[in-house]
Amino acid sequence: xxxxxxxxxxxxxxxxxxxxxxxxxxxxxxxxxxxxxxxxxxxxxxxxxxxxxxxxxxxxxxxxxxxxxxxxxxxxxxxxxxxxxxxxxxxxxxxxxxxxxxxxxxxxxxxxxxxxxxxxxxxxxxxxxxxxxxxxxxxxxxxxxxxxxxxxxxxxxxxxxxxxxxxxxxxxxxxxxxxx
Amino acid sequence: xxxxxxxxxxxxxxxxxxxxxxxxxxxxxxxxxxxxxxxxxxxxxxxxxxxxxxxxxxxxxxxxxxxxxxxxxxxxxxxxxxxxxxxxxxxxxxxxxxxxxxxxxxxxxxxxxxxxxxxxxxxxxxxxxxxxxxxxxxxxxxxxxxxxxxxxxxxx
Numbered sequence: 635x636x637x638x639x640x641x642x643x644x645x646x647x648x649x650x651x652x653x654x655x656x657x658x659x660x661x662x663x664x665x666x667x668x669x670x671x672x673x674x675x676x677x678x679x680x681x682x683x684x685x686x687x688x689x690x691x692x693x694x695x696x697x698x699x700x701x702x703x704x705x706x707x708x709x710x711x712x713x714x715x716x717x718x719x720x721x722x723x724x725x726x727x728x729x730x731x732x733x734x735x736x737x738x739x740x741x742x743x744x745x746x747x748x749x750x751x752x753x754x755x756x757x758x759x760x761x762x763x764x765x766x767x768x769x770x771x772x773x774x775x776x777x778x779x780x781x782x783x784x785x786x787x788x789x790x791x792x793x794x795x796x797x798x799x800x801x802x803x804x805x806x807x808x809x810x811x812x813x814x
Numbered sequence: 815x816x817x818x819x820x821x822x823x824x825x826x827x828x829x830x831x832x833x834x835x836x837x838x839x840x841x842x843x844x845x846x847x848x849x850x851x852x853x854x855x856x857x858x859x860x861x862x863x864x865x866x867x868x869x870x871x872x873x874x875x876x877x878x879x880x881x882x883x884x885x886x887x888x889x890x891x892x893x894x895x896x897x898x899x900x901x902x903x904x905x906x907x908x909x910x911x912x913x914x915x916x917x918x919x920x921x922x923x924x925x926x927x928x929x930x931x932x933x934x935x936x937x938x939x940x941x942x943x944x945x946x947x948x949x950x951x952x953x954x955x956x957x958x959x960x961x962x963x964x965x966x967x968x969x970x
Contacts, residue, residue, distance in 0.1 A: 700838040742930045
C-alpha cells in the first residue's frame with residue numbers, strides 16, 4: 635500500500651487535478667495571446683505626433699488547438715492600436731488609405747521552449763514607420779524582446795508587450811514635424 | 815477500487831496529453847506589403863555557425879529547384895552580398911526515438927540593411943514530423959504562396 639492509497643479522497647482529487655494541470659501545461663494546450671494583455675500598463679512618450687496613423691501587422695499566426703500560445707496578426711494589431719490610443723501618441727487611428735503614417739510590424743520570430751512551467755520567450759519584430767504618399771521610411775528598427783512568465787501565454791504576451799513599449803517609446807522620440 | 819480508478823484516469827489523462835502534444839503542427843508565411851517577391855532572382859543563404867546538419871544547403875537547393883539563383887555560405891559582415899535577398903534561418907531539433915526537426919523559421923532580408931521583409935515558420939511535433947527537406951519546402955512554399963496571393967490581389 636502506497637502513501638497515495640491511504641490518502642483521503644480530497645488530497646487524491648487534488649493530486650489528480652495537479653497531474654492533469656501539469657499535463658495540460660506540458661502538452662502546450664495554450665490559449666491565443668490576448669490583445670488586452672499585450673498592452674503595456676504604462677507608456678511614457680517623449681512627443682505626441684499630430685498626424686493620424688494606421689497599423690499593419692504580419693508574420694503572426696493563430697494558435698492551434700494543440701499548439702503553444704501564439705500571437706495572431708489581429709491580436710497584435712489590436713494591442714498596438716490600444717497602446718497608441720492609451721498613450722495619445724498620434725491624433726487618431728484610421729484605415730491605411732486615410733492615414734498620415736503607417737506603422738508596419740513584421741513578427742519575425744517567436745522562440746518558445748518545447749515545454750515547461752516557468753517559460754522564457756524571445757521575440758524578434760521588424761518595425762517600420764512610413765509617411766503616407768512617400769516611399770521614404772521615417773524609421774525602422776529590428777526589436778528583440780524577451781519575457782519570462784508562468785505558462786506560454788503569459789510569457790508570450792510579456793514579450794509582445796515589451797516590443798510594443800519599446801517601439802512606441804522610440805517612435806515618440808522621433809521629430810516628425812520636419813519629415814516630408 | 816476507487817484508487818485503481820484514479821490511477822487509470824491519471825494514466826489516460828497523461829497519455830492523452832502526451833499523445834495530443836505529439837500532434838501539434840503549424841505552418842505560416844508572410845511578406846511585407848511593399849515587397850514584390852516575384853521580382854527577386856537571387857538569394858544568399860547565410861549558414862548558422864552552430865548548424866552542423868547543413869540546413870542552409872537544403873534551403874539553397876530548394877530555392878534553386880524553384881528556378882532562382884541561390885548560393886550559401888557564412889555571414890561576411892564587411893563585404894556586400896551580391897543577391898536580391900539574404901536568407902537566414904533558425905532550426906530546432908528534438909528527440910523522440912530519433913532526432914527530428916521540430917521547428918524551422920526562415921527569414922528573408924534586404925541585403926542593404928539586413929531588415930526582414932518576409933518570414934515563414936513550420937512546427938511539427940513527433941507524430942506529424944517531416945523530414946528537414948519537407949520542412950524547408952513547406953516554409954518556402956508558404957512564403958512564396960503568400961507572395962503570389964498578394965500579387966494576384968494587387969492585379970485585380
